[in-house]
Amino acid sequence: MPLGPTTRRILGLPEAGEWEQKKARAKAKKNKTAIPPQQPATVNPWEAAAAQLKAEQAAPASAPALLEPTPRESTPWTTVEERSGSAFARRIGRGILWALVVLLVLVGAKSLLLPKKAPAPIAAPNTGQGAPDYPTAEAQVTAGRFVRAYLAWDEKDPAARAAQLAAVLPEGADTSVGWSGKGRQDVLAVEPGAVTPATQQQARVRVLALIRPAVETPAPAPGGGQPAPSQSAPASSPAEPSAYWIGVDVPVVQAGGRVIVSGQPGIVGVPAKGPKAPELKGPEGDSAFAQHTSDTVARFFKAFAGGDTESVTAPGISLPPLPAGITLTGVTSWTADKGSGSDRSGTARVSWQIGGAQLEQTYRVRLTRVASADAERWQVAGVTGSTA
The missing domain is CATH 3.10.450.540 (Nuclear Transport Factor 2; Chain: A,)
Structure with a gap:
């Protein structure tokens, strides 16, 4: 596509055909030949003959009959002073144009050589519901220790229960945790289960415990009579098992880099039987x-x-x-x-x-x-x- 006059002026390029004229003038100057002036389109022969006769009569006798025209030198290239403002504007425009070309080349090379990085995933706000960073394992250990101490008591040694509970309760909390101070009970097994996070770094831990109430043998009555019933023996019927499972929901909270029990627990029931199993297809036999x-x-x-x-x-x-x-x-x-x-x-x-x-x-x-x-x-x- 040919360039326009404005684009040629900004880039410092000559006008169309100007280069050929410059070469012709330079060649004529080198050979010391003059470029004949252009003749008018139409010449009157009678006027030309009259002018020649008049020139011959006016010339001196020693002059030659025919006078050759004196060659006139012509300047092949004329230097025109340019205003400083236009020259500066042209240079500025030319620099901006080349800067844009270089910038486009660099951007294209970067897109080819360097792959685009995937945007970093935006983290979901922590609402406290099911937070993945909650210390689940530590919460299970704390709740298991609490249930083992909470459900095991002996009225003859209440200090042992209080010391075990103090290790998992907040500082200054009541270590009796609702116990009346009477009776005796043993915990045979503890199984921590699901942890359900809540708000404010709190959670609820389901713990299963196998407990067995202790039944003391009544002492014989004085004089060989019937033994008196023990005051500490639980009033349980013979149909109840000696050991059974119960569920306990324990509230815990994360504080000071640890997980501690934040309040009183609640005893819940344990299903007596499991759900119906799905139909599992076994492999074909040989x-x-x-x-x-x-x-x-x-x-x-x-x-x-x-x-x-x-x-x-x-x-x-x-x-x-x-x-x-x-x-x-x-x-x-x-x-x-x-x-x-x-x-x-x-x-x-x-x-x-x-x-x-x-x-x-x-x-x-x-x-x-x-x-x-x-x-x-x-x-x-x-x-x-x-x-x-």
Whole structure:
């Protein structure tokens, strides 16, 4: 696209055709030749002849008959002084134009060489509901310690309960925490559960506790009569179990870099039975392979309880045996999963003799095929409890 006069003036470029005229003038000056002036478009021959005759009559006798025109030198290039303001404006415009060109080149190179960074994710405001940074593990430990001390009391030693509670309560709190100071009760087990964060660094911890009220044997009455009932024995009916589970909701708060109990807890009920289990589809069985490997599985579980598993496991596999006091009653069932290859799996139900009783359990067994120069056999490569 041809450049306009304004653009040529800003960039300092000559006008169209001006360069060719400059070259022609420079060549004529070098050869010392004059550029003939342009003749008028139309010349009257009678006027020209009259002018020539008059010139011949006026010339002296010694002058030549014909006078050649004197060559007139012409200036091929004329320097025109330019105003300082226009020159400065042209330089400024030219600098701005080149600066824009360089800037566009740099921006394009940066977009090609440097990949765009992904914007940093905006953190959601902390509303206190389900805050992920709440010290859940510490809250469970604090609530478990509190429940173990809170539900265990002995009227003969109230200071022991108070000292244990003081370690998880705020400074200056009442260490009796609602206890009347009477009776005796033991805590057999404590299981901290779900932690539900709330506002102001607070949370609620569900704790399950296995408790057993202590029943003291009444002392015999003087004179051999019937023994008097103990004042500290709880008034429980014979139908109630000696030990049972209860739930406790414990309020905790984060303060001073620790989690402490912030108030009195509340005892809640524990479900008597679990929800209905979903229907789980088991793997398809392979009866032929199960029959072929049933003796291998039976020998393994016998060695598993006897303390020697190296002879029935695959090379390089080490399975620790069961502790003493557990004997094998028998493999109740063995079901192999349908499949192929050198690694197969299946499910075994095994009956053990432990603590004077029989106990049936379920195992997942993994078998691998071991081959030698003249024979091959299946051996156990792994065993885990349950079917999952």
